[in-house]
Amino acid sequence: MAVPWVVFGISGASAAGTGAPLPPLRDHCGSDPSGGKAQVFRFPAADGTSLDGALLGGSGPGVVLAHESPADLCGWLPYAAVLERAGFRVLLFDFRGYGLSERGRTGDYVADVRGAARELRRRGATKVFLVGASFGGAAVLTAGAGMSDVAGIVSLSGETDLPGSDLHALRAAPRLRAPLLVMTSTTDRYLSVPEAKALARAAGSKQKGVVVYPGSFHGWDLLYVAPYKAKASATLIGFLRAHARA
Numbered sequence: 001m002a003v004p005w006v007v008f009g010i011s012g013a014s015a016a017g018t019g020a021p022l023p024p025l026r027d028h029c030g031s032d033p034s035g036g037k038a039q040v041f042r043f044p045a046a047d048g049t050s051l052d053g054a055l056l057g058g059s060g061p062g063v064v065l066a067h068e069s070p071a072d073l074c075g076w077l078p079y080a081a082v083l084e085r086a087g088f089r090v091l092l093f094d095f096r097g098y099g100l101s102e103r104g105r106t107g108d109y110v111a112d113v114r115g116a117a118r119e120l121r122r123r124g125a126t127k128v129f130l131v132g133a134s135f136g137g138a139a140v141l142t143a144g145a146g147m148s149d150v151a152g153i154v155s156l157s158g159e160t161d162l163p164g165s166d167l168h169a170l171r172a173a174p175r176l177r178a179p180l181l182v183m184t185s186t187t188d189r190y191l192s193v194p195e196a197k198a199l200a201r202a203a204g205s206k207q208k209g210v211v212v213y214p215g216s217f218h219g220w221d222l223l224y225v226a227p228y229k230a231k232a233s234a235t236l237i238g239f240l241r242a243h244a245r246a
Contacts, residue, residue, distance in 0.1 A: 022040045022041065022042065022052055022100060023040075024036065024038075024040060025038050025040060025054055025074075025077065028040070028074065028099075028100065029073075029074035029077050030074070031077065032077075033077060033078060033080075033081035034056050034081065034084070037056075038054050038055060038056050039054065039055040040052070040053070040054050041053055041054075041055070043093075043115060043116070043119040044115055044119075045096065045104070045108070045111040045112045045114070045115035045116075046108075046110075046111035046112075046114040046115045046118070047104070047106070047108050047111040047115075049096050049101070049102050049103075049104035049105070049108070049111065049112070049115075050101065050102040051093050051094060051095075051096065051101040051102065051112060051115060051116070052073075052093065052094050052099060052100040052101050053073070053091055053092060053093040053094075053116065053119065054073060054077075054080075054091070054092045054093075055089065055090070055091050055092075055120075055123060056080050056081065056083075056084045056089070056090045056092075057083070057084040057087075057088055057089035057090050058089065059089060059124075060087045060088045060089050060125075060244075061087075061088055061089070061125065061126070061127040061128075061129065061151065061240065061244040062088065062089045062090070062091065062120040062121070062123075062125025062126075062127060062128045062129065063083055063088045063089070063090050063091070063128075063129045063130075063131055063240065064091050064093070064113065064116045064117050064120055064128060064129070064130050064131065064140070065079070065080060065083075065090060065091070065092045065093075065131050065132070065136070066093075066095070066112075066113055066116075066130070066131065066132035066133070066135075066136030066137070066139050066140050067092075067094070067095065067098070067132075067133065067135070067136050068133045068134040068135050068136055068219050068220060069095075069098070069134065069135035069136075070098075071098070072094045072098045072099030072100075073092040073093055073094050073099055074099070075133075075220060076092050076133075076220070077092065078224070079220065079223055079224070079233075080092055082233065082237075083237070083240075086237050086240075086241075088240065089120070089123075089124070089125050091116055091119065091120045091123075093112065093116045095109055095112050095135075095136075095139070096108070096109070096112055107165055107166060108166055109139045109142075109143075109165060109166060109167055110139065110142055110143040110146070110166050110167070112139070113130065113132075113139050113140055113142075113143035113144075114143050114146070114147065117130065117143075117147065117150065121149075127151040127244055128149070128150060128151060129150070129151050129152045129153070129154065129240055129243070129244075130143070130144050130150055130152075130153045130154070130178075131153075131154040131155075131156075131236070132154070132155055132156070132158055133156040133157065133158070133219035133220040134156070134157050134158060134159070134190065134218060134219035134220075135158075135159070135162065135167070136158070136219075137155035137156050137157055137158020137159070137169075137191075137219070138155075138158040138159045138160075138161075138162050138167040138169045139158075139167055140153055140154075140155060140158070141153065141155050141158050141167075141169035141172060141173065141176070141199070142166065142167045142168060142169050142172045144172075144176055144178055145172035145173065145174075145175035145176050146172075146175065147178070148177065150178040151178065151179075151243050151244065151246075152178050152179040152180070152181070152239060152240065152243040153176070153178050153179070153180050153181070153205075154180075154181045154182075154183070154236055154239060154240075155169075155180075155181070155182050155183070155199075156183045156184075156219050156220060156222055156223070156236075157183065157184050157185075157188050157190060157191045157218045157219045157222070158182070158191065159190050159191055160191070160195050160198070160199055169199060170195075170198065170199055170202060173199055173202035173203045173204070174202055174203070174204050175204055176203045176204050176205045177204055177205060177206075178205060179205055179206075179207040179208065179239070179243050179246075180200065180203050180205040180207070180208040180209070181208075181209055181210075181211065181235075181236070181239045182196050182199055182200055182208075182209070182210045182211070183210075183211045183213070183222055183232065183235070183236070184196045184210070184211075184212055184213070184218075185212065185213045185214065185215050185216055185217045185218065185222065185226075186212060186213070186214055186215065186216075187215065187216040188216060188217070188218050189216065189218065190218055191218075193210075193212055196210045196212070197210055207243075211232075211235055213226065213228055213231075213232060214228070215227075223236070
């Protein structure tokens with residue numbers, strides 16, 4: 001589910017504090033497709049705010065997964081396992097004020113994405129992709145506009161603008177340089193087809209495209225519940241693989 005605005009600090013879980021030990025993913029999310037092999041840790045956003053994260057996969061190109069709102073990293077966990085099996089190293093994280101992350105002094109969600117990408121590189125990924133759904137899609141689009149070392153960006157229904165936040169994807173788009181893939185559906189309530197096409201036209205990326213699927217499926221529902229979810233997943237993974245070889 002997505003909301004047309006950002007409610008900062010919706011979760012009280014961040015009250016656990018930066019020094020509290022993180023629970024394993026099975027306790028945090030109710031399941032762990034890695035079988036307990038996933039690493040859980042805290043890392044700093046670009047402004048120093050403490051975020052919680054999880055890492056799946058021991059090698060391969062890196063993928064940062066940015067979650068929807070209201071949600072947390074657990075929503076990406078099933079697909080993180082898919083990406084791991086496809087040969088990627090995957091970092092999931094909670095935005096500030098969500099899940100087990102610190103609230104932070106400001107709603108700088110761009111700093112969260114940039115911190116996650118930096119952490120994934122620190123942990124050995126030589127190439128890093130940014131993938132976000134809905135709110136997370138808006139975040140990776142906005143953050144990616146200020147990053148020169150991103151291998152590619154995928155937005156699943158990321159809104160072009162989220163008033164009251166620092167996420168203004170359409171405004172940031174001309175500064176994008178990384179290959180870009182925007183995925184949406186014909187009657188998506190939060191990212192219309194004209195908006196998706198306008199975003200791609202505005203993007204400074206040399207390689208860019210929009211994929212539109214039938215229906216009104218939004219964000220990670222394109223990968224989880226849509227009748228064409230396998231096709232949507234193959235499109236996303238195909239994009240990652242193509243640009244990982246570049």
